[in-house]
Amino acid sequence: MPTSATTLLRAVRALPLPSAGRPLIVGVDDWALRKGRTYATIVIDLEHHRPLDLLPDRSAAALATWLRHEPQIRLVARDRSTEYARGTTIGAPGARQVADRWHLLLNTRQMLERWLARVHPRLKQVLPTTPAAASVRRTKAYPRAPAEVLTRAAAVERWQALYDDVRRRVAAGQSLRRINRETGLARATVRKYAFAPRFPRHGLRGPGPSILDPYLDHLSARLEQGCENAMQLWRELRGLGYPGTPKQVGRWLNERRTRPAKTTIRRWQRSPAAATTKPPSRPPLPSPKQLSWHLLRDPDELDPAAAAAVARVLQDGEAAKVVGLARRFCRIVRSGCGGRRAGSTAVAAFDTWVAEARSCGIRVVESFAAGLDQDRAAVRAGLELPWSSGQAEGQINRLKLLKRSMYGRAKLDLLRCRFLLAA
Template sequence: MTLLCLLPGCRFVRVARDGPGALTVLAQARHDHARCPTCRTLSTSVHSRYHRRPTDLPVSGNAVRLQLAVRRFYCRDPACPRHTFAERFPHLLARHAQRTRRLVQAQARTGLALGGQPAARLLAHLAMPTSATTLLRTIRSMPLPAVDRPQVVGVDDWARRKGRTYGTIVVDLERRRPIDLLPDRSAETWAAWLRREPQIQLVARDRSTEYARGTTLGAPEAVQIADRWHLLLNTRQMIERWLARVHPRLKLLPPVGTLIPSTRRTKAYPRAPAEALVRAAAVGRWEVLYDVVRRRRAAGQSLRQINRETGLARATVRKFAFAERFPRHGWRGPGRSILDPHLDHLHARHREGCENAMQLWRELRRLGFPGTAKQVRRWLSERRTRPAKTTIRRLQVPSVVAPTAPTSSPPLPSPKQLSWHLLREPEDLDADAAAAVARVLQDDEAARVVDLGRQFCRIVRRGCGGAQAEPGIIPAFDAWLADARVCGVRVVERFAVSLDQDGAAVRAGLRLPWSSGQDEGQVNRLKLLKRSMYGRAKLDLLRRRFLFAA
């Protein structure tokens, strides 16, 4: 039993069973003397005795409670303010503690890994029962792990409440571990943190103006690096903003080449009339808001003022203010359907003249189709050349089969989807994406914007990989800036101006191998922890759990 229940500073006396699944271990101090905690005088004069009954780690699945015989001694130093004192067991118990240090540590580690409620449920089965509140209180009392002073850090924001409040995460890029969570993403908070770490030499960040200003205030000597992934993301967002303004005009462009009939679905299956009415009403409400924004903008109001008075999101206000027409949603393509793998068979049977939905469904069932006849009937309803036999007489109106070859321009993808296609290299596009890009490039302004966007993406990708950038990359970036600032497209010119204002960080990002990519991975882990702590994820508790888990 001594080997199974090692008690630092104590001598094992005996063990007794205290009911099913519970043991009581009797122990006492090894020495016959103790030191006064105030004057450190050694004493052997016993004043009295009492017992402490703390909980300890379980043994072989049995809960263990210690019964320690504690002695109270006289202090023999006349000048000491203490007259008596109790002997202590610093390696086993804290003062007034009801749990041993090793039990507290085991419970805290379980709580750090699982969270309060899940850990409390598990510990009850491991003979270490405690409440979730006690676990969280224990985690809050643990000292944070000591870390080396960082010199290269990455900074990014994370959502405490998405769209409302945000915090800041700081990562040591050399050691690949998070080192702090800050309560907001303001420049002042970030600058104050940097002033406490004067040894920092390099800061990798996104293109947030708050982090740029905070780094300049808190660490003016540090090198700032604009993350290359965010540069590519900002380029795509710039293309998307331009497309949102000109998308109605681009939809009028004719397709390039001959349109080939396809059996692929180009739209979703028909929905109920009530859903169409709800969608039309929603579009009508947005059109009213679009007119309101355009009128206010024409009256000279700023975008910030419109955002404040209308309550619309800033991105929505900006999109409506610069759009030539109401920006209707572009074609996004239909979602996946379990009927899609069997469309070729359905089209072939329909060309043979089969318009019996139940017969088609039975054939598909033999081919492995797991759906119901309703899905086949819905597909067939748009392609019937004659009413079904089960249709009531007053509704038997012959329908006209839609032509197999398209007679009008195919739908153009939405601005967001189209922006991805326009920035990819031509050899990386599939047939549908290449046709959409070729159709858009018929517009002269679109050709200029896409060419500049692709050039900048190539420059950024040339700066990725290796400690040394490709020779000539900085002159290529400077030449691109000069061309973009006089291209005649307002969105591209403003993007070039913003890059020029952050030019030192952008050039450092193209030259140096560091990036804030590690921040994105740590934010992903932080979100997992935050959601697993739903309802209890206050910043101090989340910060401790996140840093201990690192």
Template sequence: MLRLVHGMTLPPIGPLRAVGIDDWAIRKGQTYGTLLVDLDRRRPIDLLPDRSSTTVAAWLRRHPGIAVITRDRSSEYARAATMGAPAALQVANRWHLLLNLRQAVERWLGRVHGRLRHLPSLAAEEARRPGQRLRAYRRSQAEIAVGLDSRARRLAAYEDVRRRFQGGETLLAIARQTGLARGTVRKYAQAESFPERATRRPSPSRLDPYLAHLEQRMTEGCENAMELWRELRERGFAGTHRQVHRFVAERRTRPARRTARKWLARTSPPVTDAIPLPSPKQLAWFLTQPVEGRLPHATAAIGRIEQDPEAARFGDLAQRFAVLVRTCCDDDSRPSDPAGELDLWLDAARLSGIPALETFAVGLERDGAAVRTALTTSWSNGQAEGQISRLKMLKRTMYGRAGFPLLRRRVLLAA
């Protein structure tokens, strides 16, 4: 079977006008190849064993006549297109523009998240319906102890990274010495304070439909968890008494009669349902999403962080750029001059005084021709992204054991 596949004639490439370029993982995180797609015929035309500018430029020289090259924001592919097809029109992928924007927002939020956590919640954010949970159920003492140990280890790593970084060591050297990922080292080095783990929004629980009844009964003075559990069973609750005990334990006004003496000193006062600030990743997602599609909790979180002037300025500029990218191909809401709008945005970003935004703007200016073309034409690299997903499927059908020559033939022959 393998001899037959290797002996089959590959389909001819033919004349090319528009080509999409994207990378794919041979071994994720280690080695990568390049996939080239004919955008007119909507099919892959070749696989390359690496993603270096030299290899891609040599392939482009062997196929003259290419007028359009769509690609991601990779500097290697930009260099390859310039060397291999200097007359071709380069188009940056709009999806990657939004991705890079969200990454820039997330990096900045990771640095200032400790400051934003201290901002007061808005009245609209704190409002909740009876029986609505705004936080997860309290964990057991053993789970809390494990969490504190984990926090102590992360705090020690944070202080070590900060000490090394302030001593002049590079991020790469710190990562090698500490064994931490470079992304973690970068986050610790740039953070204004120790980045606490953000509290997630509560996931659905089978106790949720009965929360209003529990709150009403506890307001009436009933703090007997077993009695409340028996009442819920009569109402159809199928969970165990432990779930009710956990709910009641964090809202008691006094210790239970059978509480062991060693736990009396650890009894905490009743908790309030204050909404925690979402993580930097969640906030970055909220800030770059269309305003009309935001959920109420996302709108409330953005309103809360916008009490900080720098966050309000960053959020406004991020939303302006996201709207520009999304509407550039929409005939109904397309700006009259997308390139001019981009220049105005770049000027505002340079004057914002926010390093993360200034760095993002510098990257856009460096890739300015491809970015402007992306905003003024309908070309997209979406076809290459789709063929990458198809290539992954073919890899998995061979259990990841196919060598590059066989995988290349399967991709090209199946097209």
């Protein structure tokens, strides 16, 4: 039967939605209708593993309105959003709120990352416990072309200007929410700039793959033998199957020469003695985000480079205190939900941890502990009960698949029909 696309979409919108029944235990989470700009809310029936509804935004008013039509609900699993907490309190005051354990671990890592972003310049000055072993593996990218260097410098200048603007607004007494609204920066970026005493720069980032990597052992061996001819090394690599040009080999060799190349311009040449007088530099430190992952992982799972970075950071007294508190809280969260006895033990350990963290003298940790204390009932329920918002995360993945199958152009009403009917 031939028909137009508009008629088909109108028919889909007119289909009756399936009956959701009377859910008792639900989970709520947010999802991006347009990433970074527009967010909505998904509601899941945790007992029957099925979606219930899509709400137009992630505000407390929208969730409270939906919950008022379902007065029988007795438990709501959520993340630590204050909007969802307030909406649940207004719309279902008799329901018990459960903080999701995965989000508690995520918030802990984010707290550690915020602290690291502030003290990263200081931690860079800490000397490693053991000297780094020589390795032929690359620890940084190859030198960039002049045009790429200029582009990167211009981008840093733009971000520096944004940082200065945020700091001026904070000094003028503007709230972080207002700065986020007026500048258009992400909330996390505004918070990071507002509390950073200096412009936060990226730490060490792992180099990307290069076609030269499989031949680094051969290059290092030939360099030890005294060969510093880039064309000769390239010819040898070509015989081993290297598909690249001599330029990449020259870039690698330029950083390791003991004497100037014959083709080097005279005014650029330096004597070997001048090259050896350069003071040894401290090894680079991973970025705050990478460090936050390394510091919270099991030490037995770290590779030698990550373990050395962790040992270097933990020499700082304040870092040892912050990392110790973060690791303790992660152990408490993971030990919960192992039965009634394990849950009660985790709750008691959580109460002790909050009291200690709120008086530790470190602002970021105290703020994080104060937030947990305000949400104490939900966090304790998350440690005692097996419910979480994990099902909501899985349903969001399915929702994204449907959204992308329509090239991301579906309005919320059509996406809601397809999502609920497909369930």
